[in-house]
Amino acid sequence: MNFSSKYLEEAVHAFATLPGIGRKTALRLALHLAQQPAEQSRSFADAVIRMREHIQPCKQCFNLSDGPLCNICSDKRREESVICVVEGIRDVMAIEDTGQYRGLYHVLGGVISPIEGVGPSDLTIDDLVGRVEKGGVKEIIMAISPTIEGDTTIFYLTRKLEGKEVQISTIARGVSFGGELEYADELTLGRSIAARVPYQKNG
Amino acid sequence: MNFSSKYLEEAVHAFATLPGIGRKTALRLALHLAQQPAEQSRSFADAVIRMREHIQPCKQCFNLSDGPLCNICSDKRREESVICVVEGIRDVMAIEDTGQYRGLYHVLGGVISPIEGVGPSDLTIDDLVGRVEKGGVKEIIMAISPTIEGDTTIFYLTRKLEGKEVQISTIARGVSFGGELEYADELTLGRSIAARVPYQKNG
The missing domain is CATH 1.10.8.420 (RecR Domain 1)
Incomplete structure (x- = not known):
């Protein structure tokens, strides 16, 4: 040029x-x-x-924040006993946009990926364990991408949290709402059938 | 969000x-x-x-410049008798990138478009006429998009320059070099045939 x-x-x-x-x-x-x-x-x-x-990571959940504690962590109306674990800040925004979640978050800063040289120590995993050890946390929701790296990270996290009194769940996986079945990929469709759930009239 | x-x-x-x-x-x-x-x-x-x-329009050609006169207008090695008329700054850059042109430029700032409310007075047409009237300009090359608005602008410019001792040319139009003939649009292909030129062995 x-x-x-x-x-x-x-x-x-x-x-x-x-x-x-x-x-x-x-x-x-x-x-x-x-x-x-x-x-x-x-x-x-x-x-x-x-x-x-002005921007800094929230010292509790590592979400982007204008102060030491982000506006989600400092919101007293949120359920402090539930932590949703996500890869990045954009995932927090995406989940907040749904308006369906009232608990807190924990931003990992990525997923474990040996190929990209990201190990557990590069993520905020110890901080998450620390939050659980402080007590008061009843449930950890893993809202992590359903990829090999994501699943590895969930596996690693559950091992780290073993023996602690906390329930671990993952977000539901399956065909997209409003999506055409014939266009769903084979893996998703196959697993959706294997992981079928009882029909609920008002589901 | x-x-x-x-x-x-x-x-x-x-x-x-x-x-x-x-x-x-x-x-x-x-x-x-x-x-x-x-x-x-x-x-x-x-x-x-x-x-x-720092950026300002060159007072002669209206190209973006760091000083009153842009580095093309102030380059003494360029042919001052040839002015290439273009719509915008990006066209200057595109032509400069070809390395095929050694004359000066004149940036119109757009094309005449009644639909978008752009009239001749919104463009630097009077400045171009002024440059021609000052003398020393032998050729004006219209390097303007081959659209209805572009053709209208060229027509208007040639009328404005009528009677002045300057040769007016337009850049060649036709099928793209390296392009497959079957994918050329009908208008381009049709006009390319109508405007065919004698074959030159080293063309």
């Missing part, structure tokens, strides 16, 4: 460091900001700086 | 104002920057601010 402005070039490079943003998209975004009124580009940049300055 | 951080929410909103960036992508980008080392997020934001502060 031939740039007529070195500042434009720097901005394009900056955008191209973002995940999933190629050179062409980076150019489109940078050109947009270059041609906006100055205060608009400024407020865009300020939002990024302010976020990075 | 349920945000656990209002600063994250603001950053996501900021990203979502960019063209072609939806809420999901905005979240991915903001989360990436939230989890980077502070200096990295800071330098990203700085690149945006610095670009917006």
Whole structure:
């Protein structure tokens, strides 16, 4: 790419460091900001700086937070006896968006993956065990992707939590609601049949 | 979306104002920057601010520039007698990337489009006429998209330049190099046949 402005070039490079943003998209975004009124580009940049300055991991659940304790952990109306274990922050947001869950979370920061060099010590597993050992936790819900790495992580976690008085569950797996059966993948469909549940009229 | 951080929410909103960036992508980008080392997020934001502060339209060709005159207009080795008229800055970059053109440019800032409310006065047409009237320009190359709006703009420009001693040309239109003929659209293929040129052995 031939740039007529070195500042434009720097901005394009900056955008191209973002995940999933190629050179062409980076150019489109940078050109947009270059041609906006100055205060608009400024407020865009300020939002990024302010976020990075204030954001921190919640010291209890490792969700992103504006203070030491996130707004879910510090919400007294939430059920403190249930912890939903997830891989990342986006999973917390996805579950919160359902409006179906009123317990707390624990963000692992990924899943165990020997191929990608992620071991148990890279995740917040010890912190989760610590939360259980402090007492008051009745149930741990594993809301982790149904992949080999995810299942390995669940297996590892259940071993770590063995002997502690806590019930462990995983989120239900099966065909998607509203999905066409013929388009479900074989594994999901096969396991959905094997793991069939009694029909409930109001289910 | 349920945000656990209002600063994250603001950053996501900021990203979502960019063209072609939806809420999901905005979240991915903001989360990436939230989890980077502070200096990295800071330098990203700085690149945006610095670009917006320094960038300005070249007073001659309206290309983006770090100074009053862009680096193409101020390059004494370029042919000053040829002006390539383009819609936008990205077209300048695309043509520069070919390495085939050594003249100057003129960025119109769009094409005439009554539907989108863009009239001749919204473009830098008068400035182009001014450049021709100053003298020394031998050829104007219209490198404008072969669309109805583009053709209208070329027509308008040629009318404006009527009577001035300048040769006007348009970039060649036809089937793409390396493209399969059967996949070319009918209009392009039809016009390519109508506008056939004598075969040149070393063409």
